Amino acid sequence: MMGLMWYLMGMLTTAALWGYLHLRQYYHLDWKANLGIIGAFGFAWICIGWSWASFVESEPQSGAMGLLNFGLLALFLGAYTWRKFIKPAKKMP
Amino acid sequence: MMTSKKPAQPENQQRIEITDVTDDASVNQSRRNLFKIGAGIAATAVTGTSAAFVADRISGIEHDGFPVPLDLDVLKPFPQRNSIFTYALSPELALKYPARNHTFENNWGFQEHAQEFGHSMLDISYALKKSKEMGDKPGMSQLENALSWGGWAPMRVMAPFQHMMLPDNGVNSWYQGPIDLPPPIGRVEQVAPERWEFESGEAASAAIKSAARLYGAVRCGITRNDPMWNWDPIFDIQKGKDISWDEFPFKPKSVIVLLIDMDYAAMATAPSKISEATVGNGYSMMSFIGSSMKSFLHGLGYQAVVAGNDLANSVAYAVSAGLGEGARNGQLIAPRLGPRVRIAKIFTDLELPDEGYDKPRSFGIMEFCSKCKLCADACPADAISTDDEPGWNPTYEHGENPDYSWHHQLGVKKYYSDAKKCFKFWLESNTDCGACITACPWNKPDFWHHRMVEASNSFTGGPLHTFMKIMDNLYGYGNTFDEKAVQSFWKTGKDIEI
Numbered sequence: 001m002m003g004l005m006w007y008l009m010g011m012l013t014t015a016a017l018w019g020y021l022h023l024r025q026y027y028h029l030d031w032k033a034n035l036g037i038i039g040a041f042g043f044a045w046i047c048i049g050w051s052w053a054s055f056v057e058s059e060p061q062s063g064a065m066g067l068l069n070f071g072l073l074a075l076f077l078g079a080y081t082w083r084k085f086i087k088p089a090k091k092m093p
Numbered sequence: 094m095m096t097s098k099k100p101a102q103p104e105n106q107q108r109i110e111i112t113d114v115t116d117d118a119s120v121n122q123s124r125r126n127l128f129k130i131g132a133g134i135a136a137t138a139v140t141g142t143s144a145a146f147v148a149d150r151i152s153g154i155e156h157d158g159f160p161v162p163l164d165l166d167v168l169k170p171f172p173q174r175n176s177i178f179t180y181a182l183s184p185e186l187a188l189k190y191p192a193r194n195h196t197f198e199n200n201w202g203f204q205e206h207a208q209e210f211g212h213s214m215l216d217i218s219y220a221l222k223k224s225k226e227m228g229d230k231p232g233m234s235q236l237e238n239a240l241s242w243g244g245w246a247p248m249r250v251m252a253p254f255q256h257m258m259l260p261d262n263g264v265n266s267w268y269q270g271p272i273d274l275p276p277p278i279g280r281v282e283q284v285a286p287e288r289w290e291f292e293s294g295e296a297a298s299a300a301i302k303s304a305a306r307l308y309g310a311v312r313c314g315i316t317r318n319d320p321m322w323n324w325d326p327i328f329d330i331q332k333g334k335d336i337s338w339d340e341f342p343f344k345p346k347s348v349i350v351l352l353i354d355m356d357y358a359a360m361a362t363a364p365s366k367i368s369e370a371t372v373g374n375g376y377s378m379m380s381f382i383g384s385s386m387k388s389f390l391h392g393l394g395y396q397a398v399v400a401g402n403d404l405a406n407s408v409a410y411a412v413s414a415g416l417g418e419g420a421r422n423g424q425l426i427a428p429r430l431g432p433r434v435r436i437a438k439i440f441t442d443l444e445l446p447d448e449g450y451d452k453p454r455s456f457g458i459m460e461f462c463s464k465c466k467l468c469a470d471a472c473p474a475d476a477i478s479t480d481d482e483p484g485w486n487p488t489y490e491h492g493e494n495p496d497y498s499w500h501h502q503l504g505v506k507k508y509y510s511d512a513k514k515c516f517k518f519w520l521e522s523n524t525d526c527g528a529c530i531t532a533c534p535w536n537k538p539d540f541w542h543h544r545m546v547e548a549s550n551s552f553t554g555g556p557l558h559t560f561m562k563i564m565d566n567l568y569g570y571g572n573t574f575d576e577k578a579v580q581s582f583w584k585t586g587k588d589i590e591i
Contacts, residue, residue, distance in 0.1 A: 050542045
């Protein structure tokens with residue numbers, strides 16, 4: 001099960017990198033936007049890794065706390081970064 | 094409207110000014126570049142230094158001496174007769190030291206109750222009867238009793254009562270001479286006639302640890318024999334008498350310390366017959382791996398004796414061999430395993446050069462213990478100290494009375510537990526408890542997120558340790574008397590299905 005998790009996270013990391021490069025084509029990403037993206041990405045990955053591992057080790061409470069703490073943080077940081085630093089910086093066509 | 098007009102300047106002067114401006118920009122640019130390079134170097138240096146600091150803390154800070162403060166005026170080798178297990182199993186000691194029973198809980202007799210405990214370990218019918226009397230609680234049914242029975246079985250055959258510190262017994266025998274095998278082989282030597290000489294201390298250390306890994310140990314450290322940590326005199330509970338180290342078959346030079354891990358899912362059920370099963374399995378593995386290591390050393394031409402809880406203070410030797418730190422609950426906490434380990438020792442006359450020996454290391458565990466107290470909170474017998482800092486003497490009730498607190502090796506700055514209360518709970522609960530092991534935040538299975546938290550605990554401190562302790566509870570770890578853990582354990586067999 002942990003092997004599957006690492007495999008999927010590897011795939012998702014590749015997809016996220018592709019998404020980031022795609023985003024750069026349409027938006028001016030300054031250091032704040034980049035920092036927000038890295039932070040949201042980091043928290044999302046810890047959320048997936050932590051919760052998956054916790055459910056595998058039969059500690060569902062830890063899994064739920066992982067989803068709540070790291071997952072929510074990733075969502076909030078991602079949404080804030082999108083609204084404040086990415087969306088307003090759209091490149092003119 | 095007023096206008097200002099610049100005075101006319103000669104052409105060459107203008108050129109000079111332009112040249113000056115160009116030079117300033119160039120200088121500023123190079124300064125900026127210099128600044129960037131400097132900042133880059135500084136950032137690299139800070140990152141490198143921080144990384145080195147973190148790596149050093151995680152892999153443990155090496156010490157030249159014992160890493161815990163010792164009062165050498167007070168510290169003396171510990172006579173084995175003063176240990177709880179030895180006293181509880183010895184009618185001779187009960188007669189010799191009656192005050193030890195009298196001063197504990199209104200003449201509560203250790204021998205009488207320990208006999209029941211011993212009976213449970215040797216007689217499955219008696220163990221089942223005891224469990225029935227206690228209401229067949231979850232984790233205490235015939236199913237779990239049978240599991241425990243099986244876990245302890247190899248130790249009962251290989252080295253009976255080594256867990257109760259019985260020396261010179263079974264594979265823990267001190268005998269190094271020839272043994273008689275059935276014909277046609279006849280008499281054979283145990284110890285090879287020629288000694289293997291290692292190229293260096295590192296080569297010897299690597300070979301010994303490789304053998305230990307192959308036989309099944311999860312950690313191995315090598316340290317010098319230190320009479321301070323040896324039981325002296327040793328006590329034979331079967332014969333009811335002291336034994337001097339002069340009777341030991343050789344002068345030990347080195348002690349090889351092995352750690353054997355216990356199962357996380359089984360220990361999560363503590364206190365129960367399932368946690369007792371993994372403890373028993375740990376002891377059995379100590380005998381199994383220990384006897385293999387003894388034979389390995391015999392094959393190399395060196396004398397060797399295996400010890401479980403007998404012969405010496407296992408925790409002190411494991412600390413000396415750099416395998417972990419002593420903790421609040423009195424046990425060894427090993428990085429990445431926590432207190433969920435058993436310790437076996439091999440005494441040998443193989444002497445290594447200095448570089449072959451491991452050095453004691455500190456991993457930030459005691460610092461964490463001072464902020465945590467989860468083991469003390471979880472202890473059903475209130476036997477573990479809740480003091481903020483380690484001390485030189487027991488601080489529990491009646492701890493100042495030597496007839497009550499007779500079982501300590503004083504002169505070590507540590508947390509002193511009331512082992513009598515701990516053992517009493519074992520006897521009353523018909524288990525060997527283990528709640529403090531389960532509750533410890535360092536007791537975690539091998540998953541990446543635990544390694545990350547543990548690594549951060551090694552180099553942080555103070556309020557962050559308190560925060561981590563609170564989080565450990567909130568994340569649902571360390572529950573004791575957990576009936577769900579019993580159900581979860583009986584599903585772990587699925588993990589080895591193909």
